[in-house]
Amino acid sequence: MGAEPSVASGERERHPEVHAYRHIPREHGKNLPGPVLARVILRVVVLSYLIITALNILATDLSAGVKFLGVAVLTAVFVIQLVHSTPDANRASVPRKCLTLGAQALLTYLPVLLFGVQWGSMAGFLAGSLLLMMPQRLGWTLYGLVGVSMFVPPLLLGLSAVGAFYAGMSTLLTGLVVYGLTRLAELIQELHSARDEVARMAVTQERLRFSRDLHDLLGYSLSAITLKSELIHRLIPMQPDRAVAEVEDVLGISRQSLADVRRVASGFRDMSLPQEIETAESVLMAANVDVEVKGAICDVSQQIENVLAAVLREAVTNVLRHSEAQRCVIEASQRQGSVRLSVLNDGTDPLHRDPSPHSGSGLGNLQLRLREVGGSLASGLAADGGFHVRAEVPTP
Numbered sequence: 001m002g003a004e005p006s007v008a009s010g011e012r013e014r015h016p017e018v019h020a021y022r023h024i025p026r027e028h029g030k031n032l033p034g035p036v037l038a039r040v041i042l043r044v045v046v047l048s049y050l051i052i053t054a055l056n057i058l059a060t061d062l063s064a065g066v067k068f069l070g071v072a073v074l075t076a077v078f079v080i081q082l083v084h085s086t087p088d089a090n091r092a093s094v095p096r097k098c099l100t101l102g103a104q105a106l107l108t109y110l111p112v113l114l115f116g117v118q119w120g121s122m123a124g125f126l127a128g129s130l131l132l133m134m135p136q137r138l139g140w141t142l143y144g145l146v147g148v149s150m151f152v153p154p155l156l157l158g159l160s161a162v163g164a165f166y167a168g169m170s171t172l173l174t175g176l177v178v179y180g181l182t183r184l185a186e187l188i189q190e191l192h193s194a195r196d197e198v199a200r201m202a203v204t205q206e207r208l209r210f211s212r213d214l215h216d217l218l219g220y221s222l223s224a225i226t227l228k229s230e231l232i233h234r235l236i237p238m239q240p241d242r243a244v245a246e247v248e249d250v251l252g253i254s255r256q257s258l259a260d261v262r263r264v265a266s267g268f269r270d271m272s273l274p275q276e277i278e279t280a281e282s283v284l285m286a287a288n289v290d291v292e293v294k295g296a297i298c299d300v301s302q303q304i305e306n307v308l309a310a311v312l313r314e315a316v317t318n319v320l321r322h323s324e325a326q327r328c329v330i331e332a333s334q335r336q337g338s339v340r341l342s343v344l345n346d347g348t349d350p351l352h353r354d355p356s357p358h359s360g361s362g363l364g365n366l367q368l369r370l371r372e373v374g375g376s377l378a379s380g381l382a383a384d385g386g387f388h389v390r391a392e393v394p395t396p
Contacts, residue, residue, distance in 0.1 A: 124174020
């Protein structure tokens with residue numbers, strides 16, 4: 001029970017993107033999704049402005065036909081505004097922008113001749129559309145001109161300066177409301193899209209982690225089990241006592257492999273580099289490989305130790321699977337500011353190619369692991385014809 005907090009903490013440290021996604025707020029129950037709710041609010045606000053204007057027109061002494069015409073024009077303005085408030089409307093072609101904005105301008109200013117100040121709030125929609133559809137500098141300039149233009153009709157109709165100021169300011173305010181709500185709806189949509197992308201990335205990262213850990217941990221163990229099983233098969237007729245001892249080793253490796261799988265599934269796996277060196281020495285000696293261990297590494301973070309242990313496992317796995325090595329040198333060194341682990345064997349055949357369709361990803365996995373801790377990996381043929389793998393990691 002005491003180990004559980006460390007497992008959770010380790011998982012957060014190694015995979016912060018997965019942990020962060022789990023804490024992104026989500027809609028619960030029957031609540032509307034954020035983008036849908038934002039669009040509904042925008043349309044309700046626009047419709048409310050239109051209803052108020054319609055009520056003002058219906059309250060006038062104009063004929064029924066003129067009132068009906070006013071309501072019809074309001075409906076057209078509503079449709080055009082919805083078009084201008086759709087996502088990516090500002091990416092429309094220039095001719096289309098000119099057509100829709102020109103139509104909205106005509107439906108904004110011509111009815112003023114019939115309805116006067118009762119129609120003034122419609123200019124706010126035009127101002128908002130200009131902000132949404134035009135380049136930023138031009139849009140704000142035209143927005144201001146529309147607001148200034150609505151100071152004029154009240155003065156021509158004999159209203160006071162206060163009435164004219166009210167008409168102009170209400171136009172500017174309506175434009176800002178339309179522009180702000182539209183942009184808010186777009187930002188909410190972008191946020192949800194980004195959250196979905198984070199989810200996909202988190203799933204991809206988790207799959208890569210799982211695949212990488214299985215390869216690095218089980219590839220070595222299964223290679224060791226195969227090697228020792230072949231050795232046991234040869235020893236049974238001639239040295240049954242030693243065969244029994246090797247069976248014990250196979251059982252130990254199998255149990256460790258099972259534990260590794262469980263730890264990989266939980267997202268947490270700590271390894272001991274000295275223990276891995278000892279195990280590697282035992283496995284290589286069972287394969288009749290002369291092993292020499294040089295140096296030691298101590299007082300490094302668990303994350304660095306995990307990475308170096310994974311490098312050792314992969315290097316030893318390659319020795320067992322891809323070479324006919326007679327000698328292998330494992331060297332660990334530590335100096336101020338960095339640690340280094342190198343594995344050199346003398347049995348690499350430059351023409352050898354592993355026929356397994358799943359071979360070849362181990363060193364790539366190690367490069368990813370080392371990159372996460374700021375380290376580097378070098379591998380290739382040595383000057384004496386052998387093959388070397390060298391990992392170097394900076395230390396605090």
